[in-house]
Amino acid sequence: MTPLTALTALCPPPAAVPPAPDWSQVEDSLGTGLPQDYKDLITAYGPGQFCGFITLYQPHAPSEWADLTGPMPARLRGQIEQVRQTARHPWPLPHPPENLFAMGVTGNGDYLFWVTQPADTPDEWTVAVNEALRAPWFAYDGSLTEFLVSVLSGTTTVPMFPTDLLDHAPAFTPSALESSTPTTPGRPSVSTRTIRDWANANGYDLPERGRIPSEIIDAWKQQNPN
Template sequence: MIVLDALVRLGPPPADPPPVVDWARTERSLGAALPADYKRLVETYGDGIFDETIRLLVPDSAYGDCDLHAQTRERDEILTGLWEFEAKPAALLEVGARVVPWAFEEGTGAFLYWLARPGQHPDEWTVLYNEGPGPLWEHHDMGCSAFLPAVLTGTAETDYFGHLRDVLRPAEHRFETADRTLGASRL
């Protein structure tokens, strides 16, 4: 909870609580349990975007681009096709290893995934960043709730978010709900 507290201090959540998520149904649908820090993140913020850059995926979002279920299916299909002609990242060569998307970088095609290894508890999943239209992957040895404040404050060691340092170091960080930023594009 301490990591989420740091994020809340950095970028306060919306005043109105997000809709309640049926986590049991979500995990059955995905075929995997999800990290506890992600569940707390979604229960605190709901779907939306941090600093106009990192858009959080949530189960059953009214917006297809923000829906964890829809994006998981779409990313699985895209990556399966991609790996027919491009090498998988080394972290995914382990039998049974997979990625599960949890956020994306607005306007770039880049996605943030969890690296889910066989036999590993979801709370131990780490973050993989994929640049999107390209083969480059970057591993971060932390969960999503630790990764977000590190990226937003510019303390994450990353080659990818380096070009966004000015954008991601505003005087005041903020989270905007999907309803506010995408209201006209509901499914």
């Protein structure tokens, strides 16, 4: 059984999916090949969310916040070292920023990256996850599709993911592409660390890890409209 077959059995794709992009054009625009499992995954599922939480970047998405071929992957790569160096106690990076290619995001602002080594063999790329470009990092030694199968089956636990992620059966919800981070058009992405710090300072009982309730995000937006 291939990883995609295992994923579709665990989490069925939608009956109707938008046409797949021209992958040769996508790869030409990126200047790099892409893992075949990712191309098969996007072709099978289209845009949407796994468990209402994990969103994969798509080629030529209408929102730059979720566009694999837009500025977001390069922007995040450039911010990784900047965020680390401005921390009070800089943490070690598991991989050089130039070897990290952002390809997904969660509802809590955890970013999913490919570790692009070897650069010319994308089918060997593995997965790294972290929260808002800060420590800790979580490494998965396998493909993106294998990562999703392992996480959605409960075989792999990602420390920064909410503990209630699998309280209901795994599901994929098709949707128009939007960023899963709490942003508005034209507004820079805001880290979950910022929202957590604000919530704790304003009397909310918010655990250090897990999904941030929508009412807290809404309250933060009301207090921080710009």
